[in-house]
Each structure stands twice: as C-alpha cells, then as structure tokens.
Amino acid sequence: DVKVTQSSRYLVKRTGEKVFLECVQDMDHENMFWYRQDPGLGLRLIYFSYDVKMKEKGDIPEGYSVSREKKERFSLILESASTNQTSMYLCASISRGDRDYEQYFGPGTRLTVT
Amino acid sequence: RKEVEQDPGPFNVPEGATVAFNCTYSNSASQSFFWYRQDCRKEPKLLMSVYSSGNEDGRFTAQLNRASQYISLLIRDSKLSDSATYLCVVPLSPNDYKLSFGAGTTVTVRA
16 A cells, blocks of 8 residues: 655744654655645645655745655755744655656645744 | 636535536646545545546546636535545646646535
C-alpha cells in the first residue's frame, strides 16, 4: 500500500525559530512536492524535486528551503518562522510516467507560529 | 486570473439528491483534468481523471467542456459519506507533474 508519512501532525513554534518538516515516501517515487493549504486559497506549491539533490521553486518559495539527500525523503525548512507561515503543510509524491498524475499525499502537518 | 477556479459552495443537499458543480480553467492547451476529494482534516486523494469529453465512475460523472473551458462533477444519489471538499486539478502544462489546484467546492450531504 502506498504510503507518505510526515514527521508531525501538529507543531507549534515561536517566531524566529528554524523549523524542519520531514516527509518520507516508500513508493520509490522520483517526484516529491511541498504544498501549503490555506482556507480559500487551496493548495499552493512551495518547492518540488524531480530527483535526489534536485529542487525547483514553486509558486511561493520565499521563506522556505528544501533538502533532498535521499530519494525517499524530502525536507522543508523554515529558516526563520513567521506568523504568516501558520498553515497546513502537505507533502506529496508521484511516480515518473504516471499517466493519471496521481499525487499521493501525506497526512499533513498543521503548523502554528506564535 | 487564477489557473483553476471553483465555486466554494457549500452545497448542502439531502441524501439521495443529485449535486453538480463546475470548475473553470484558464489554459486552453490543458489536456487532462482531475478531481481530488479531501475529507475534513485529511489529505487529498484522487477521485477521477478526465482526458476526453468525460468520465463516469459509479455515481460520479465528470464532464469536460473544452469550448467553455470548464469541467463539471456530478454526484447522483448522494450519500452521507460523499460529504467532502472536491478539488479541481489541472497540470500546469502537458507532461508536467506540477499541478494547479482549485480552492475546492465543499459538499455536505444531510440525512
């Protein structure tokens, strides 16, 4: 069974802290994505990665960075957390060649920055 | 203009009713379209793919109108378990794994 896991379901951090969100998939997928989801705005792409050590900016990369040292793991880093980064963060992966473009999502991390 | 736009709803319908809602997309070159379903406090999951004029899967029917650039989703004989947010999804370009998500249409089915 396909599985994407995220390190935390809920996280509370203080402004200025460095925050690490981890995502692991066990499907040997090449492509991995980080989104944030906010009411009324839908899912917005922060960063994505087509392969190990490869990363590209999405629509809203400011204030974030990523790391993909291993195929199964894609980490999102908030260098200095701010209150406007309070959101639901979703990780997803997809296999290269998947005609159905079925992205498999993790359960999400609800991050609150105070 | 947003790449994908949806009526946010909510659509409140009784069990057994039919409910339908649309999604408009801006890129006329788009070839494939998807509906994802997201239950409350859960992650999105693929519901249906639409490649040509439409697709049907049980009580769910998706139709594509290329001329007017919209996709519709129709749910027949609604069940309580159909209560969810339905996300319209379009690849940013053909063969691109980056997807553009609509903000979602919320459907609530009441007993």
